[in-house]
Amino acid sequence: MAHADEREIEEPPPDEDSELEAHLQTKRMMINLGPSHPAMHGTVRMKVELEGETIVHADLEIGFLHRGFQKSCENVTWNQCLPYTDRLNYVSAIMNNLGFLKAVEKLVGLEIPERAQYIRVAASELHRMHDHLTCVGAIGLELGGFSAFLYAIEGRELIMDRVSELTGARLTTTFGRVGGLNRDLPDGWVDRVYRTLDKIHELLGEVDGLLTNNRIFVDRMRGTGVITAQDALDFGFTGPCLRANGINYDVRKASPYWVYDRMNFDVPIGENGDNYDRYLMRMEELKQSEAIVRQSLKEAPPGPIIVDDWRIALPPKAEVYGTIEGVIAHFKLVMEGVPVPPGEVYDCTEAANGELGWYLVSDGSGRPYKVHVRAPGFAILSGVPRMIEGKMLADLIPTFDTINMIGGEVEQ
């Protein structure tokens, strides 16, 4: 409130004599968006100072969804952290799960089986589509195009069906374990995924037809929420929001992990760094992800899905019930956790919103000493005031949509 008061003082005081001739006194209006407001995804609050409908000053306040993620992780074994990671970016939980596992595996120094790598790529890209569909749909919804929203959500729902067949849950997937995966692809799943992708392709055509060339939509999106490439870099933007500025940075290409180097896909690059480019990035990435899912499922070789090391992976049930070694391995793994050697590591994957980084410290006790997440949404959200100050209140809506802020990962 402090600066608001200062600003009001800046106005010249009314002259007593010429009060009748004086112009009407204008006052700036302080308006609270959120934490419960239709445009504030998750629960974030924004104090906006308006002059007419022009935003003079915007003040973001996060923390309504703070759950103590990092501290919680320190009290459980490495594998037990997974359910917590589900809740970071709850729209693409698998990417958080697998990103975390990749960092842990790097700390352990594990090479996971090839089949697991292919399935991880497929599952990640499926959830990238899930995330982008939600974002594109929400853009449509909040700009008043409800039909586009429902088409996108129908596609998202189909992915949720496939994901629940794969992991047993629609949202909180807890997929994968240190060293590989906890379960293989279900029977007939691959064909169902192909059919799902066909349908999503069709739905995307509808969304594309409703929005991409629509003059009203283009006018609302183009030239709004602009951020310069330098600012984007300074704020730490990654992912589609950075690429919309024409900066070609994608972890999947910059330092390929798993089998991304064998996948044929392109990374779309924008140029203007506005809402429209960010929207186009997501639309294009949806198509690229679809190609990656198809390719990885087609090329996935048969074989084990988790490393054959009883210190890392649970032994087969027959061994647990039949041999003393199996019982001991099972017991130790459940009670003590994966023995991660002491050390620290930073590792990242390309999540739907950008670089999802993990800084892990292990003291060798079987539980994390420190888990820090570099959530892509946090950096991007911090750039929002820069993107909308001086613009209109109505521009805040598409800007907030295209950066795709997810409360879970931002507020942890």
Next chain:
Amino acid sequence: MKALEVIIAIGVILGAIFGLSALAYALGGWIEAGFPFFGHRLVESGLPGWAWVSNMLILVLGFVMLIATFLTLAERKWSAMIQDRIGPNRATIDLPGLRGRPLGGVFHVATDALKMLTKEDFRPKVADALLFNLGPILAFAPVLALFAVVPVGPQVTVFGQRVGLQVANPDFGMLWVFAIASLAVYGTSLAGWASNNKFALLGGVRASSQMISYEVALGLGLVGVMMAFSSVRLPELIQGQTTHLWGGTVELPRLGAVNLGIPAWGLFLQPVGFIVFFAAAFAETKRAPFDVPEGESEIIGYFVEYSGMKFGLFMISEFAEVVILAAITTAIFLGGWNIGFGFDSTLTRALTQANLGWLLGAIYATVFWIKALLLCYLQLAIRWTFPRFRYDQIQSLGWKILLPIALANIFITGALILVDPSLRSLAVLGFVEIGFVLALTLRRPEPAGHEADDAHLPADAHGHAPPPLPGAAAASHH
């Protein structure tokens, strides 16, 4: 089976419209014939005497309110159709024969109304009581008053009296529409102001600014039609549209001479005026893509503090506006009750000879409402297709696009009428314009650069998009 249900539903709707129209004529004729002692006729020529009382009841409270009420259902069902959903089908009545049958969601409307009526009527303590209560009234009343000048059916002879389906036929005709339409915004602004809520205030301000920017175009869009038929009275405009631009008489066996031809509908003469008026009037209804005063995802709307039936009044006035906009557009641009293409003369002759004036009138009124309902559907389709404007974009649409177009249209129309009073050259220009707009709209936009890698964004999406003519653009989507 499904098709049968649809046919039955359409039949029921048309039957209801027909029955209500016939009832209106009969009642009007009866009042005229039975109550001559009500004093002298208000206007000797043209306007029926006291039939306006029955007309007011049946047209405004019957037709407009009933159609507006069922439009809430139609909107839910049609939007569900557009969006691949089922729509309301849960509300049922537990009576024998009706158990478990949602009847297309009819009961949903009833429960909706019940909810509105029984909800707590809450007023914030800090709100201004008088203005707060005045808001919904001022938003609702002008909308119904608008309908007074709209003629639904022609003047026919019933019980020996001349009866028409129109509440009032003043000399100033269309000017009444402009005047009253501007009043509705006071309700919205008052609601926004009196609620003592910043979001509501923003909504009220947005409503006023929007209203100012489209109002000029709204009036100018109609000037062309008024010039063409040299009148501002709606019945005369409709009468003018029944004449044929090109046509001739054909002798047919059993039917006698039939006048075949292209009617001089306002749409053919003034396609540009139609688009300008329709876009501006669409903004009047405050529905998407012009729903900035509501802007549910931005400022929640000017009625954010209203609950219960007060909110219901805002909602129903929106739908009533949809109906009335459709009716006015029908009357001015779609020939009103005129069937056109040669049917009218034969039908009129046959039924007048048989002395079935009420039947003739009811058929014509049904035709009128069919056209109006099609326009209602068009509006709903637009509403569920387009995203919302930003409020300064509406202003630039109103001032920088619609206004110059309307002005140019007026000058060109005036010149053509001066040169060729038969309106034929105006109609030729109109057909050229319609063809041009259709060609622009139906053209497949090039896909917006989706071929990955390096800079691939469309060079200028503005260039690919059809011109910002919501009416025309939506027509091609559906």
